[in-house]
Amino acid sequence: MTEQDMAGRAGLVARLASMAEAVAGCATMQAAGEQIVHAAADVVDGRAMAGLATVTHADGIRIRAYTDAEVLLLDQAQSHYREGPGLAAASARGREIITVEDMARERRWPRFASAASRLGIQSMVVCSLPLQGGGKVALNLHAKQAEAFDAAAVERAALFALYSSLTFANARLAENAAAALASRQAVGEATGILMERHRILAAEAFERLSRVSQDLNVKLWRVAAYVARTGTDPAGIALRDLPRE
Incomplete structure (x- = not known):
């Protein structure tokens, strides 16, 4: 590993620690989600738009926070067409990372890909993990450029998703206790x-x-x-x- 790589990882760890500290002060899942998505967009790729969703038996798929309106509209498109990387990741067992490099070439979810293109979204990364206490949490990154997320960005997204799962679970416990x-x-x-x-x-x-x-x-x-x-x-x-x- 080069000195540049080590410096990059050290910077990532510092930003993750800063995010975890900020989320620790959040009294609700909504507030925690807002902290997470804005930090994720900055950490993974400055051009990215981010969303955080949970999947539980009680609520189904529920968007908890998002940085841009396109993120919410894209989730609604998945629900409407009943297809997309978020749904695929949610239904998988355990951890799941799904990438869409170019919506124009995407064949797994054609109706979703077409809707994403109309919204100006060309690439995605979805990181889904089990959520402590039941269900799953998914961190979704979107970009207006095709092939926006290289291997390093996907690795950062996966690591950030892991931290997000832990910190969001703590926020859920705090909110449930208060309720x-x-x-x-x-x-x-x-x-x-x-x-x-x-x-x-x-x-x-x-x-x-x-x-x-x-x-x-x-x-x-x-x-x-x-x-x-x-x-x-x-x-x-x-x-x-x-x-x-």
Whole structure:
């Protein structure tokens, strides 16, 4: 390895460490995703556009963050045509790296490639990895030039994707923990309101909240949050009243 290569790797490690530090301070997956995609576009190739997507049983494929509108439109094209490198990487087991060197020559996903060309995207790199806690996370790099990502860029993308998977997983754990705490607080407050208003025990107050949650087919915290905020009796709640997830 040459001194230039070693200096390049040292610089990459430093930028990855900087990104990990920035993401560590993010309280939500959205904020973490924004940090990751902007850093990825800079680290892998200054001309690149980047997107971060997750794939889970609950949400399917979901774009978490993107640097440019073309990234979102391209993901929507994959969903519309049900083909593309992102879907292929998501369905693979374990780690997967897929490259598209030139959309004009791409034959695996012809409708997707045509849509990408219309958006001005000529090459892509998709790095997909298992996500801690279930599902997968995919880092997608796009360029308006054909053959924009050489072997070194693909290597940087793969390494960055690995760091992204770990840091994004930590952000997901933090967000889930915060949501669980908020849920418990809302249920506790709503239960207390019902106990005081109707002179009932905690078990019956909780049962009233649960019954409405089941009848409306929504999560318990949504019913509890509305009761805690408005003081409304659960029996009078309609689905349109509840906060969005």
